[in-house]
Amino acid sequence: MKLKSLVGRDIDLKQDRVDDLKMRLRGPVLIPGDVGxxxxxxxxxxxxxKTPAMVARCLGVADVITCVQFARxxxxxxxxxxxxxxIAGLATADGAMMLDMSFxxxxxxDKKKRVAHAQAGCLLGDVDCETxxxxxxAVLGFISLTGIAGLTLGGGFGYLTxxxxxxxxxxxGMDVVTADARxxxxxxxxxxxxxxxxxxxxxxxxxxxxIDYQLYEVGPEVVGGLVAxxxxxxxxxxxxxxxxxxxxxxxxxxxxxxxxxxxxxxLAKDMHGKPIIAILACYSGNAxxxxxxxxxxxxxxxxxxxxxxxxxxxxxxxxLDGTQPKGRRYYWKSEYLAQIEPTLCERFIExxxxxxxxxxxxxxxxxxxxxxHLNEEHSxxxxxxxxxxxxxxxxxxxxxxxxxxxxxxxxxxxxVKPFSTGGTYINFQTADxxxxxxEAALGKGLQRLAEIKxxxxxxxxxxxxxNIKPL
Ligand SMILES: Cc1cc2nc3c(=O)[nH]c(=O)nc-3n(C[C@H](O)[C@H](O)[C@H](O)COP(=O)(O)OP(=O)(O)OC[C@H]3O[C@@H](n4cnc5c(N)ncnc54)[C@H](O)[C@@H]3O)c2cc1C
Numbered sequence: 493m494k495l496k497s498l499v500g501r502d503i504d505l506k507q508d509r510v511d512d513l514k515m516r517l518r519g520p521v522l523i524p525g526d527v528g529x530x531x532x533x534x535x536x537x538x539x540x541x542k543t544p545a546m547v548a549r550c551l552g553v554a555d556v557i558t559c560v561q562f563a564r565x566x567x568x569x570x571x572x573x574x575x576x577x578x579i580a581g582l583a584t585a586d587g588a589m590m591l592d593m594s595f596x597x598x599x600x601x602d603k604k605k606r607v608a609h610a611q612a613g614c615l616l617g618d619v620d621c622e623t624x625x626x627x628x629x630a631v632l633g634f635i636s637l638t639g640i641a642g643l644t645l646g647g648g649f650g651y652l653t654x655x656x657x658x659x660x661x662x663x664x665g666m667d668v669v670t671a672d673a674r675x676x677x678x679x680x681x682x683x684x685x686x687x688x689x690x691x692x693x694x695x696x697x698x699x700x701x702x703i704d705y706q707l708y709e710v711g712p713e714v715v716g717g718l719v720a721x722x723x724x725x726x727x728x729x730x731x732x733x734x735x736x737x738x739x740x741x742x743x744x745x746x747x748x749x750x751x752x753x754x755x756x757x758x759l760a761k762d763m764h765g766k767p768i769i770a771i772l773a774c775y776s777g778n779a780x781x782x783x784x785x786x787x788x789x790x791x792x793x794x795x796x797x798x799x800x801x802x803x804x805x806x807x808x809x810x811x812l813d814g815t816q817p818k819g820r821r822y823y824w825k826s827e828y829l830a831q832i833e834p835t836l837c838e839r840f841i842e843x844x845x846x847x848x849x850x851x852x853x854x855x856x857x858x859x860x861x862x863x864x865h866l867n868e869e870h871s872x873x874x875x876x877x878x879x880x881x882x883x884x885x886x887x888x889x890x891x892x893x894x895x896x897x898x899x900x901x902x903x904x905x906x907x908v909k910p911f912s913t914g915g916t917y918i919n920f921q922t923a924d925x926x927x928x929x930x931e932a933a934l935g936k937g938l939q940r941l942a943e944i945k946x947x948x949x950x951x952x953x954x955x956x957x958x959n960i961k962p963l
Contacts, residue, residue: 493523495545496569496587498953505566510546516558519551519595532573532592533584537822539894540581540923544571544590550613551595553667553675553701559591560673560699564953571956572695575615575639579824580923582695583642585956591699593641601626606707607664612641612700619705620806624712629776629805630705631655631662634747636810637818644703645694646919646958647873649881651774651808652710654861655742658873660691661866662706668698671953675701689944692872692937694918695957697948711805715782716774718811719789720759720797723750723767723844730837732792733771733856737832737880742861743777744785750844751853754815759797765850773800774808816887820851823886823898825905826920827912828878832856836882836911843884843904848896851887854904856880872937875915882908883920918958930958 493505514521522529523546532547548559563570572591573583584590593613599622600609608630610619617636623629631652633643648659656662665679668686676698678687689697721729733748740746753759753768771789775782779802786800829836844854860879868876886901888894918933931938938960945952946962 493545494587495566495589496585497567498569498951498955500569503566503568509566513548513558513562517548517550517555519549519555522547522549532590532594534818535573535576535578535581535583536816536818537579537581538819539821539823540584542581542584542586544584544586544588547590547592549592549595553669556591556669556699556701557673557675559589560669560671560953563589564671564673569956570953572699572954574612574641575637576818577638578642578919579822580921580925582957588956596701599623601628601707603628608705608707610640610703610705612702614640616640616643617806617810620809623707624804624806627709627712628707629710630707631657631659632809633659634809635813635816637813637816640703641695641700643919645690645692645700647692647917648919649857649859651716651745652708652776653859653863654740654745655776656706656708657862657866658692658871660871660873661863663691664704664706666690666700666704667702668700670698671949671951685944686948688871689941689948692874692918692934693941693944693960696941696945696954696960698954710776713779713802714774714776714805714808715779715786715800715802716805716808716811717800717803718770718772718797719792719795719800720753720768720770721793721795722763723769723841725793726750726769726841726844727837728793729769729771730840732788734832734837736788737858740858741777741785743775743782745774745776746858747772747855749853749855750840752847752850754850756797758799763796767844767847768796772812776805821888821891821894821897823901823922824920825884825901825922826917827882827905827909828875828915828917829856829880829882829911830877830913832880833911836908839907843900843907846900848900849886849888849893851889852897852900853885853887855883855885857883868936872934872941874935874937875913875933877913878915881917881920882911884908921958930960933958
């Protein structure tokens with residue numbers, strides 16, 4: 493079998509070696525042509541089309557250790573797949589040995605301690621589902637099909653970020669298989685340098701097998717959902733958005749976006765495909781209070797659709813899943829903002845009006861709150877001056893439309909970049925973003941991360957990621 497080495501050399505692995513690996517693992521080993529291989533190989537973004545030489549679908553920590561040992565023995569290039577949602581396709585690599593964590597999806601909730609232990613192959617929805625039984629939630633993202641591992645290791649934000657910080661800020665500990673195939677605990681008491689690095693420095697330091705999340709009282713019922721208007725109302729809606737967001741209590745998170753209306757049943761049929769603006773809101777505190785807080789959104793102008801209502805928190809977490817299917821082509825550009833200026837709103841509207849695909853959007857996510865109050869060094873997710881995330885989110889279906897859609901996103905990005913804090917979210921970076929963007933995402937933390945990398949992975953075994961090189 494032909495594989496790639498860590499440094500890109502071709503390696504011919506004898507069949508008896510592969511058979512030996514199969515004997516040692518509980519989970520299956522897949523090669524091209526095997527049932528399930530393509531499901532593992534492919535990632536959310538169809539722009540990424542890579543072919544690992546083999547996939548080990550790990551069933552537990554012992555399998556992960558065996559795989560790391562095997563990869564080290566044979567100097568194989570290793571890649572790790574969590575939910576496969578990384579837009580740059582960092583979970584997969586040509587000729588690599590892939591560790592597919594998607595069979596490791598257990599979640600255990602300690603209700604008394606308010607901690608959930610989740611295996612690293614979980615999707616966000618797995619954690620929401622198990623924690624909400626107890627009226628508890630972890631700080632996770634907006635789409636329930638995203639992997640917890642990549643999201644948490646890169647920072648992570650969602651409806652609860654304004655109350656408790658980046659997802660990474662709320663992690664209590666992680667279990668990690670290191671480059672020398674040992675299992676270690678990373679927490680504030682044990683291997684605290686590794687723990688710090690993992691909370692924003694990506695998968696650079698080992699294979700994470702489990703994550704302990706601090707849980708908070710949320711729901712089960714919250715006020716959440718969407719209100720939409722025709723794009724002609726955008727100036728007024730954006731004014732409303734800016735004012736409400738600036739005054740919002742931490743329990744309220746507001747997102748606004750412009751895009752062609754999808755064929756959703758809650759939107760008037762004659763509006764499908766036409767440009768709209770919408771506000772997505774979640775009030776994660778008391779529902780009665782939430783209804784009062786979101787009332788100005790519901791009563792603004794003449795909405796063409798309104799599904800902002802009381803609903804289970806776990807349902808809100810799934811509400812947008814259908815808008816981001818696996819297998820479409822995606823290209824994003826993103827910046828952090830400290831505020832939303834009126835001139836930026838004008839550019840937002842202008843670039844929304846030239847969206848070349850029915851699936852693309854321009855989006856403001858509100859994140860300001862708890863994360864701004866933590867010390868810059870609390871975790872490498874950092875960016876403590878960020879209060880909004882601006883995302884130019886290109887999404888389309890056919891390869892022949894790549895150029896038009898990428899050009900649109902890049903043009904819009906160039907135009908809005910002057911409003912950035914200078915920081916950007918590492919987990920929203922596309923494959924063409926280089927080391928300058930790593931610096932923009934991790935800032936001063938990069939030096940400390942490189943030192944941690946040198947201690948824990950001096951040979952850069954874990955390199956199919958936003959790679960931090962050992963010193
Ligand atoms: C539709 C969509 C919605 C999103 N929404 C949000 C959001 O609301 N909030 C937010 O913060 N982000 C969001 N993101 C971004 C998301 O955080 C990143 O895409 C993240 O990388 C996804 O994690 P994953 O496990 O699915 O990634 P993968 O593609 O599987 O992996 C990403 C990286 O993490 C590494 N990795 C994965 N598992 C492990 C492991 N167990 N140990 C070590 N390294 C590992 C991989 O090697 C790779 O380098 C969204 C992305 C998408 C596509």
